Amino acid sequence: MTGNSSKETDPSDPEHREVGRGLLDEEMGPSSSMAHLYRGEIHRMKLWRERLDRTTNWAVIVLAAILTWAFSSESNPHYVLLAGGGVLSTFLGIEARRYRGYDIWRSRVRAFQKNVWAYGLDPSQGLADEDWRTHLSDSYRQPQLKITRMEAIAHRLRRVYLPLLTVLLAAWTVRITAFADVPWPASAAIGRIPGGVVISTVLVSYGVLLFTALRPRTWHAETELLSEDLREE
Template sequence: MSDSSSNEVDATDQEHREVGRGLLDEEMGPSGAMAHLYRGEIHRMRFWRERLDRTTNWAVIILAALLTWAFSSESNPHYVLLAGSTVLCVFMTIEARRYRGYDIWRSRMRTLQKNVFAYGLDPSQGLEDQDWRAKLSKDYREPRLKISRTEAIAHRLRRVYLPLVTIILGAWVLRITAFADVSWPASAMIGVIPGTVVTATVFLSYIALFAIALNRKTWHAETELMTEDLRNK
């Protein structure tokens, strides 16, 4: 390596060191531009996280209301539970769209954490990404959604909605078997639609949701605490 190339590498490394170290200097404090930038990204991420939680809360409330109503009387139709599962899927779609927005701010926050704060605390571990400045600059110039709609839906299914749909499916099965005037499959009938067709449609829909939830071939979301991460020592 030539002396000029070596000097360029040393200058770049020194530049990265100063960014990380500056945020930890006492005289810089909270007035630093990078610190304000990080604080702003945290605020935006928190705002979008609250929007996610709000949708989840409404889904849980609707689920509880449907279960209470469905089992309050044997005369109440079972298909209201199926309508409730459709409402849950609508909430899931809305929440997936919000999750894509949330991932924008979280990915920026994680970029700063990994390449500024982590590096400033321990430069010996090196940088997570040598081109993080250029990538973050491009993201500020041209903000883009970083994950697909399918990935967002799969994430929200795994975290929230697949368990909720499983609960409402189990309640529906219990409703058409143990709490019905007639035996299955007649108890699953909806109008002129035979009970076998209704049951097959319900279970095929659930299998489709389960398959989407397990699809992680295009996982681009920023890392966060996963179950597997918590097990690692």
């Protein structure tokens, strides 16, 4: 412990506003209100992370069930796979909404980590955000979503749903070519809807999702693990 805990500070002193400077002192130890607040935000973030994972698990289970049923018999219609794409899109919408909520709590946790804990461990690098107290106070006074719906959808597409939908598209392509009684593209027909129209609709829909996920954009979501730092033993 350092001796700074017994030193009186002037509230008007700019250093007094830097909570991180006294992080390792007795008055700012693990029993402080700041530490309890941080643990509370970690718990809340964890709950929303579990909600995201729960939706993803259901999406994977539904995809596996649809693939199994679609290829279990040649008489099973191929458009069940397309219906599965609609179900996955519904899960995507639900998960994007949950991700917007998750980002609120994650941004608070990252504010503590970058401006309190990181600063307390190594003050030489300064604060990540000089106005972090103001921003955090505003978040507590009036919680607001920080990212758009389209950004949340793009994030979840990149992380989870674009690979799942790609697997579904590949399975549907195999189903209407290798496992069809009639030649392609007539094998893709749904009732009176010609196969060419169905194929065009599917490809356009997938193209829109691909563009949404991969187009360049400014990301406002709180950063996650985006790089590697592999240590050599």
